[in-house]
Amino acid sequence: MTALFIIIMMIIIGAAIGGVTNSLAIKMLFRPFEAKYIGKWKLPLTPGLIPKRRDELARQLGKTVVDHLLTPEGIKKKLRQSEFNQQVTIWAQSEVNRVLDQNLSTKVMLAKIGIYLNEQQLKSKIADLTEKQYEKFMDSKRPLLLREVISEEWLNKTDEGKKWLTDYVQQQLTSYVTSDTARSKIGQVVDDYLDGKGFFVNMISSFLGNEGLADRIQPILVQYLQSRDAREWINEILSNELDDILDLPVEKIEAQFDSVLNGAVLGKVVSESVPVEKWLNKSVTEWIEPFKAQLLSHIVPTIVTKLSETLVDRIDLLMKKFRLEEIVEKEVESFPIERVEQLVLNISSKEFKLITYLGALLGGLIGLVQGIIVLLVS
Incomplete structure (x- = not known):
């Protein structure tokens, strides 16, 4: 025991x-x-x-x-992993749908990501940007001739426009000269010209009368204006004028219009022409609706794939940075x-x-x- x-x-x-x-x-x-x-x-x-x-x-x-x-x-x-990318894509698509379902205005959506805009600020930005772009463009073009600035396509269009303008001027001159107003004016000019030219000229004038001279001169002018020579004459005048304009330096042309067209004026015109208020109050859903299907089926998956590829390429560097x-x-x-x-x-x-x-x-x-x-x- x-x-x-x-x-x-x-x-x-x-x-x-x-x-x-x-x-x-x-x-x-x-x-x-x-x-x-x-x-x-x-x-x-x-x-x-x-x-x-x-x-x-x-x-x-x-x-x-x-x-x-x-x-x-x-x-x-x-x-x-394809499964991981698919899961991220589905999540991204659901987030896009969630945002669109909120039907927020563009102004509110921008505010949510820290961008606060009002109509006047945006118009001011547009005006400043337009003015800067105008000045940047003109700085490189001012020393050049207008002919050097205009493209070949537009030069060809000026030639076509010149032909149209020649026909138009010829038609308008003919129409004016055939009018009663032109007939009266011709009579007045003849009367002023013959006045004080001597006894013989005054006798002829008294015999025919101013209206008789006008009746004889008017058809001659109409016939000439309708002729090929008149058309070539008008075309030559327009060609010379156009060549003179095309051979002017851009800065000289700009100086002629500086009072009505410059960077500040252009910026103001553009900013006032843009419907800023309408754009800001328009919902994001309305902006995206025309291509919503493409956004969800193609753009979102593409962005996810590109981001994944970028992360794969940069992950070593990112890990070091973290x-x-x-x-x-x-x-x-x-x-x-x-x-x-x-x-x-x-x-x-x-x-x-x-x-x-x-x-x-x-x-x-x-x-x-x-x-x-x-x-x-x-």
């Missing part, structure tokens, strides 16, 4: 020592959180293992994340050690209990062996 009691006590004591020792070892992984002192003497094994090696743990964890978890190769592999290792290290360093302990215990509580029970079991077996040895020796 005494031998059995000794063995049982040895087993109990050994199990208690093994269980308590393992449990204490697990606790000492985290606790104490800070070093403990007796006077100036620091107690050994304080702080716990993880708090003591916290900085090194942070560095190693950051290195592990970068080298083995979030690697450029792994991210590239994920980005290249310095993910430093981010993880700083986050771990700033993470409360109590939270770390709780996190580990929540994940591994069953395993820690098994370790404690295993310690008790081993301690009990050691106690059993010790009890048997004691009995044999005694």
